Amino acid sequence: MPENNRSLADDVRSRSAEQLQQLVLARPDLMQGVAVDTSGLAARAASRASVQRAVESLSADALRVLEALLVSDGDTRAAAARLAVEESVVDGFADDLWTRALLWRKGSALVATRSVSELLLPRATALADNGALDAAPLELPSVGRPGAEQTVTDAHAGQAALDLLRRIESLAAHWQQSPPRVMAKGGVSVRDHKRLASALGLTQGAVAFVAELAHAAGLVADDHDIDATWLPTTAYDEWLETSPAHRWSVLIDAWWAMLRAPSIVGTRDAAGTTVNLLGAGAAWPMMRQRRHDVLAAVAEAGDGVAVDAGDVDDLLRWHRPLRLPPGAPTRSADVLAEAQWLGLLADGQLSSAGRALLADACDEAALEPLLPALLDHVLVQADLTAIAPGPLRDDLRRLMGTVADIESSGGATVYRFSSTSLRRGLDTGWTAPELREQLTAASLTPLPQALGYLIDDVARQHGVARIGAATCYLRSDDEALLDALLADRNTEPLQLLRIAPTVVVSRLPAARVLTLLRDAGYSTLAEDASGTVASTAAAPGRAPVPRPPAPVTTTAVSASVAERFVADLLARNGSAPGESDGDPAVTVDLLLDAAAAGLPVRVGYVDTAGNVKRVTLRPTGVDGGRVTGTVGDAVRTIGVHRITDVSPA
Structure with a gap:
């Protein structure tokens, strides 16, 4: 490892291809944007936004070591003593932090990058002052309790x-x-x-x-x-x-x-x-x-x-x-x-x-294999209940949900049959024999006589009045029922008109009359022109399937991807170490490093007249897209966008 690094940029440029691959694998955001050379990569690695992402991804143990190194001026022995661990432990974390380009090596010393110091030094100093870094634990917390099989x-x-x-x-x-x-x-x-x-x-x-x-x-x-x-x-x-x-x-x-x-x-x-x-x-x-x-x-x-x-x-x-x-x-x-x-x-x-x-x-x-076995049977009881001893197959569960009400659920589900629940089944178009047949086939126990009587009784009363289109008509052999319908105030919105002792007509559509009569408590059925019972259930309304939002795509940075990236990176290297060929990110990084170290640099720039000039500038600050420094005894400010190249003085 060269010992003459003056900055993170020198450190990154001195790394081998394998070490550069490890860097981009640890910080994949460095691969985003336009293609760069190693100087551009170093500039990206030093940027505040990228450094903030990198330090925010650190676990507590790595963060504590980094903070201990910051307050110990990069001395691994002093950091180890503060954390009460062996120096080799700190060395292991320091190697990983170097790999991530959060630290760089200046000879045998470790130096935090500029952005790392700006982000973490105040916090690390405060933690050190109140003793929070002393013997800070570096082990994953032990959590939990013995679980089930x-x-x-x-x-x-x-x-x-x-x-x-x-x-x-x-x-x-x-x-x-x-x-x-x-x-x-x-x-x-x-x-x-x-x-x-x-x-x-x-x-x-x-x-x-x-x-x-x-x-x-x-x-x-x-x-x-x-x-x-x-x-x-x-x-x-x-x-x-x-x-x-x-x-x-x-x-x-x-x-x-x-x-x-x-x-x-x-x-x-x-x-x-x-x-x-x-x-x-x-x-x-x-x-x-x-x-x-x-x-x-x-x-x-x-x-x-x-x-x-x-x-x-x-x-x-x-x-x-x-x-x-x-x-x-x-x-x-x-x-x-x-x-x-x-x-x-x-x-x-x-x-x-x-x-x-x-x-x-x-x-x-x-x-x-993780789903429980589904049952194809229930146990119908004499008290008009049915017990499902486990989860039911979809078809049987939907049948039971239609013709019975859930009374209790848990390991077993208890359903109860009633006139209302059985009428729901008949409303869907099943006849009494069909309903009895399906329940008989589903039950391991014989169908109780009481349930059979209830099905027949509900079916007998169900559909006594039938509705068709005239706009629609309503007919019933029970003239007293039609008398009651005409006298009922709840049916006035139907505008019923009796046209025969057993026939009443309405101006409303048949489906609407059927719904209103059922809501009023009358048991009615719809029929077609031949007198056959017909289902009035319209096709259920459906919404269009929404277009899914554009997925957030991520590209996994595999070793092969990192290897190709680094090969292209090294192939683009054109500037000598420590020089910028006009890349703004590299230029700013070199100027910031020079300002931090108090070193002069040679700067080429284009003046307002369009002439290319070169000066030896000692930067004192870089802010707002401009670098300020001294050229001799004079203070100069140059826009970064005008700078064509930067090199060591």
Whole structure:
């Protein structure tokens, strides 16, 4: 290693190709922008913005060593004594800091770059004065407690994933039936948010996560109509037809890339305005990286170790002490809650799905074994209940959700049959024999006689009055029923007119009459021209699938990429060491180094008349795009944009 380095630029230029590759791998931002030579690379490495990114990426141990070296004037022995560690420990960290070009070597001494001193010296001095650097720990904090077996964690995570899939379905069904309006400023109103939480039986925080995740996955969206509403999308219909493992993987991918923070929905922003569900205020791009960091921290705690939000905070602050100083919000509790709802975390530790996600291998094949086995049967009881001893197959779960109401849920789900719930099934178009046949096939126990009687009784009363188009007509063999309809004030908006003892007509469309009569408590059915029962269910409204936002692309800096970059870098070297050929970044860096060291430099520049001149300048400061210094006894100021070259005097 040469010992005549006068600056970071000299140090960088003296490095081997392998050492330069290590530098750009440690600080990939140095590869951005136009192509440069080694002098330009040194200038980039010395820039305040790049140095700030580099020091903010340091973990607590490396930062403490760097601060100890700053207050010890680069003396590794003195820094080791302050930190109460062996000098070899400090030497190891110092080598890494040199590799990152945060320190440079002047002979056997270590010198912090100018920007590092400007950024950290005041802080390091304050820490040294109050003793915070004395014997500062350099070990990763020990966190967590013994966790559950991985199989238990995976079982809990798989059940959480199934619950989330059902909540997405419930959300879509609710919004399909009662779509909330899109607010003028975008998003869902507080009232509709509360209504959705009540319908799904969730807290407002949990339902905000479900809705935001469904939107991120393209399953619900603004329909962009004149009177815009939130509706399921056509992509939702396709998603619903896929396997549970595939549906789960779609939600995981959406969450991993989501730039929104559901946890801040319902809070107030800086202006005191409520952050609405699916509104612009819930956008928070940094949340995506925080999700990645939190899951990585949970994994770092080790296999079989359960952690809580406090443990994760300790790990995050250790790895990014400058970005997350004490008191800065980490949102780790919010991320852990989301990961648990999504089945990536359970019992305080990563599920196999979470580990697969971190390994970029979270596909349908990896998720399928984690989901609980789905049952194809229920146990119908004599008390008009049915017990599902575990999670049901989608088709059976949807059947039971239509013809019965959930009475309790947990390890087993208890459904209760009633006249109202069975009427829902008949309203969908099933006949009593079809309903009895499906329930008989699904139950391991014989269908109770009482349930059969109830189905027949409901079916007997169901559709006593039938509606068709005349604009529409309503007919019934029960003349007393039609008398009651005509006398009922609730049916006055239908403008009913009796045209025969058993026939009434209305000017309203058949679907509208059917809905209003059912709302008024009358059991009615629709029929076609042949008298056959017809379904009046219109095709459900659907919103167009929203265009996903442009992804934030990152280019991984691999060893091969770094090798090609350095080869091009070395091929462009044209200036002698310590010289600038007009690159503004290199020029400013050389002038700043000269000002800091009090050294003169030869400067070529173009004057106002367009003449090229050369002077020996002793810089005293570089600011605002101008360098100020002395030429002999005279003070001169030259615009950096006019400088053509700089070289040692």
